[in-house]
Amino acid sequence: MSTGPLLLKRQRWPTCYGVIMNPTALLEEGARLQQQGALAEAADRYTQVLRFEPANADALYKMAQVSCQQEHFEAGIRFAQQALAVEPRWARAHLLLGMASARLGRLQEALVSFDQAVSCAPDLADAHGNRGDVLVELGRHADAIESYDRALGIQPRSPENWCNRGAALFDLGRYEEALVSFRQAVALAPQFAQAHFNCGNTLLALARHADAAAPAGAGSAPRPDALECRREALASYEEALRHNPKHPEALNNRGVTLMDLGLREQAISSYEQALAIAPNHTGALCNRAKALLTLNRLSEALSSADRALALNADDTHALFTRGNILVRLSRYDEAITSYEQVLKIAPHHRHASASLVHCYMTICDWKNVARIERDLIDRIAADGSIVQPLILLGLGMSPATLLKCTRRFTEHEIARATPMPRRRVSPRSDKIKLAYLSADFGNHPVSVLAVELFELHDRNRFDVLGVSIGADDGSEIRARVARSFDRFLDVAAETDNEIAKLLHELDVDVLVDLGGYTEGARPNILACRPAPVQATYIGFLATMGADFIDYLIADEVVLPHGHDTFYSERIVRLPECVQVNDSKRRISSRIPSRSEAGLPENAFVFCCFNGNYKITAATFDVWMRLLHTVDNSVLWLLRSNEAAMISLRHEALARGIDPARLIFAPKVDSEDHLARHGLADLFLDTLPINAGATASDALWAGLPIVTLMGDTCPGRVSGSLLHAVGLPELVTRNRGEYEALALRLAGDPPLLASIRAKLARNRVTEPLFDTDRFRRHIEAAYTTMWEIWQRGERPRGFTVDRI
Numbered sequence: 080m081s082t083g084p085l086l087l088k089r090q091r092w093p094t095c096y097g098v099i100m101n102p103t104a105l106l107e108e109g110a111r112l113q114q115q116g117a118l119a120e121a122a123d124r125y126t127q128v129l130r131f132e133p134a135n136a137d138a139l140y141k142m143a144q145v146s147c148q149q150e151h152f153e154a155g156i157r158f159a160q161q162a163l164a165v166e167p168r169w170a171r172a173h174l175l176l177g178m179a180s181a182r183l184g185r186l187q188e189a190l191v192s193f194d195q196a197v198s199c200a201p202d203l204a205d206a207h208g209n210r211g212d213v214l215v216e217l218g219r220h221a222d223a224i225e226s227y228d229r230a231l232g233i234q235p236r237s238p239e240n241w242c243n244r245g246a247a248l249f250d251l252g253r254y255e256e257a258l259v260s261f262r263q264a265v266a267l268a269p270q271f272a273q274a275h276f277n278c279g280n281t282l283l284a285l286a287r288h289a290d291a292a293a294p295a296g297a298g299s300a301p302r303p304d305a306l307e308c309r310r311e312a313l314a315s316y317e318e319a320l321r322h323n324p325k326h327p328e329a330l331n332n333r334g335v336t337l338m339d340l341g342l343r344e345q346a347i348s349s350y351e352q353a354l355a356i357a358p359n360h361t362g363a364l365c366n367r368a369k370a371l372l373t374l375n376r377l378s379e380a381l382s383s384a385d386r387a388l389a390l391n392a393d394d395t396h397a398l399f400t401r402g403n404i405l406v407r408l409s410r411y412d413e414a415i416t417s418y419e420q421v422l423k424i425a426p427h428h429r430h431a432s433a434s435l436v437h438c439y440m441t442i443c444d445w446k447n448v449a450r451i452e453r454d455l456i457d458r459i460a461a462d463g464s465i466v467q468p469l470i471l472l473g474l475g476m477s478p479a480t481l482l483k484c485t486r487r488f489t490e491h492e493i494a495r496a497t498p499m500p501r502r503r504v505s506p507r508s509d510k511i512k513l514a515y516l517s518a519d520f521g522n523h524p525v526s527v528l529a530v531e532l533f534e535l536h537d538r539n540r541f542d543v544l545g546v547s548i549g550a551d552d553g554s555e556i557r558a559r560v561a562r563s564f565d566r567f568l569d570v571a572a573e574t575d576n577e578i579a580k581l582l583h584e585l586d587v588d589v590l591v592d593l594g595g596y597t598e599g600a601r602p603n604i605l606a607c608r609p610a611p612v613q614a615t616y617i618g619f620l621a622t623m624g625a626d627f628i629d630y631l632i633a634d635e636v637v638l639p640h641g642h643d644t645f646y647s648e649r650i651v652r653l654p655e656c657v658q659v660n661d662s663k664r665r666i667s668s669r670i671p672s673r674s675e676a677g678l679p680e681n682a683f684v685f686c687c688f689n690g691n692y693k694i695t696a697a698t699f700d701v702w703m704r705l706l707h708t709v710d711n712s713v714l715w716l717l718r719s720n721e722a723a724m725i726s727l728r729h730e731a732l733a734r735g736i737d738p739a740r741l742i743f744a745p746k747v748d749s750e751d752h753l754a755r756h757g758l759a760d761l762f763l764d765t766l767p768i769n770a771g772a773t774a775s776d777a778l779w780a781g782l783p784i785v786t787l788m789g790d791t792c793p794g795r796v797s798g799s800l801l802h803a804v805g806l807p808e809l810v811t812r813n814r815g816e817y818e819a820l821a822l823r824l825a826g827d828p829p830l831l832a833s834i835r836a837k838l839a840r841n842r843v844t845e846p847l848f849d850t851d852r853f854r855r856h857i858e859a860a861y862t863t864m865w866e867i868w869q870r871g872e873r874p875r876g877f878t879v880d881r882i
Contacts, residue, residue, distance in 0.1 A: 398424075399428070516590060542566075653857060804841050
């Protein structure tokens with residue numbers, strides 16, 4: 080949230096160039112005192128003149144001047160009107176009357192006075208300029224620009240008129256023309272802080288306009304480079320602050336620009352400097368909160384947002400930011416209150432509905448999910464909402480709708496940048512330089528799944544780089560990941576452009592993004608096109624709706640042939656399974672007893688360790704029917720937040736099931752979590768988002784999964800895993816099949832035992848957990864991508880043969 084250019088308030092009151100009557104000592108002394116700033120004494124001298132000559136136009140005009148200088152505008156208007164009663168065509172008196180009226184907000188009266196001044200003296204530049212100021216205030220920007228042009232035709236070296244002309248152009252969205260005006264003001268008055276500030280605002284607007292622009296097609300005019308605009312904006316704010324160090328708006332907007340450049344710590348410092356000067360600057364407080372949120376400094380961020388709201392309880396920016404902070408703190412009920420308030424104040428807010436529905440999904444409040452979801456779908460259909468793609472995936476939308484909405488998100492949220500210089504296509508005999516980009520090189524499912532792949536890559540054919548844009552969590556898996564690469568780059572503190580430049584200078588051939596639009600991901604790096612070949616894999620199994628991603632790595636189950644048109648990327652299908660696994664994962668040798676885990680000793684334990692936000696009312700209906708039918712059965716779920724536990728127990732009771740039959744497992748470390756899978760009998764999957772890493776956990780631990788196939792990649796992951804482990808019979812096509820299969824397995828212990836035995840055998844014989852086999856397939860994919868580029872061909876989809 081930044082402040083746009085400010086219209087310059089003119090402070091110099093016009094002087095009298097009229098013919099002065101017989102100069103008297105009183106008038107001369109009054110003029111001298113006025114010039115020295117002794118306004119009360121000057122007024123006394125003019126008053127003495129008016130006692131003897133009440134119709135003395137010069138004295139009346141001077142009294143109007145002094146009154147306005149003392150900010151006694153009503154008195155100034157009276158004296159100016161009296162002067163004009165004596166001299167009706169006195170242009171400067173009309174000008175003064177207009178300025179005083181404008182300061183009192185009487186804009187139409189001011190405009191009449193300026194028109195009179197122009198009529199009396201067409202070459203009076205100040206009248207044209209002030210007329211332009213009032214026209215801007217009246218919203219008549221085009222007319223204002225015409226007035227400024229007339230003023231500048233008479234007095235071309237007026238920085239004030241150049242500056243205010245720029246502000247009018249800015250308000251019309253004519254940013255390039257506005258920038259020319261502001262730069263002219265700077266050229267005429269290099270110490271004019273306001274003009275430097277307005278240059279910065281315009282450059283920032285140009286950057287954001289470039290961000291939102293659709294990709295330029297063949298023959299299109301080149302777009303302004305968003306990054307370069309931001310750098311120039313930063314320089315302009317610095318120059319404004321050099322001439323006026325106590326300019327809170329410049330400090331705030333400098334912070335906004337620093338945030339856009341990825342310099343979060345510096346941005347926070349700039350906001351705090353603004354607040355030291357203007358403690359009640361709500362924009363700086365809100366922006367500081369957003370910056371602190373990105374650094375996970377949640378208590379400080381919440382305090383800053385609360386301070387902004389204490390000053391203005393209806394500030395939608397602060398309310399929305401507060402909601403986002405509370406989500407990160409798992410205080411969902413309070414976050415919901417903030418988002419609801421945003422929508423009450425601004426019903427068409429582009430982001431609040433999506434954030435609100437995600438909160439309700441996370442706490443399993445399905446009644447409100449349905450209410451908000453209907454409204455959100457209507458907003459999306461009307462192009463009125465920008466929805467984070469991860470939220471879209473949970474709403475069960477069609478692949479075509481997902482592509483449309485993700486493209487809109489990308490166009491609005493991802494900064495456009497001039498691509499890095501294209502490398503020359505030439506034969507290479509050396510190794511392919513492969514880089515993995517991720518914010519999740521730590522205790523995260525991406526690293527848990529992929530670390531052995533990084534270790535096993537064929538170093539005779541690949542140089543493998545890890546590029547970490549996330550914090551070092553100090554975990555054991557982080558250390559193992561760092562060791563697995565030939566070179567591990569921790570660049571979390573660098574800007575997006577700096578990282579892109581580094582990757583380009585390192586001559587990375589194939590850049591694989593493991594984050595997509597997940598938390599911590601930085602797609603702006605890929606928007607700079609640092610590598611000739613760019614692909615997404617594993618962390619975000621959906622389209623990114625972007626022209627800077629060449630390939631999406633999938634398989635034939637998660638993304639069937641015929642669905643390619645719903646993806647902006649070219650599809651590369653691996654022959655067996657899209658999801659890599661670590662065959663070295665350790666399972667604790669100690670399996671707790673059921674009583675230790677809070678489970679009944681002799682019950683049939685249905686299990687689902689997916690995140691609570693993946694559980695829908697339709698899925699829960701099936702689960703409750705299973706509990707109703709299967710005697711002495713319980714449902715074992717993951718404890719992710721207290722509100723979800725309360726909601727799920729309430730929903731169970733509403734379906735006639737004792738809430739005590741829902742048992743919630745606390746979070747434990749990875750080895751113990753894998754071990755406790757042995758206490759469950761059957762894993763029940765979710766839709767529209769399947770288990771992913773949690774499915775691998777269950778199958779690695781020997782726990783069978785019943786899944787239901789959806790229409791999008793996230794709803795088909797478990798099906799892919801089950802095919803790859805040789806258990807396609809556990810994949811169902813509709814809810815009826817899903818419920819019937821789960822009921823059959825629960826009611827037929829020998830059948831379930833045979834499935835468990837088959838899974839135990841297949842773990843070591845089928846492809847799913849054969850990491851080196853997977854490595855050969857994905858390396859073949861990278862090689863083909865690289866060879867296509869080397870031949871100068873456009874990216875195309877293909878399927879990797881089994882090796």
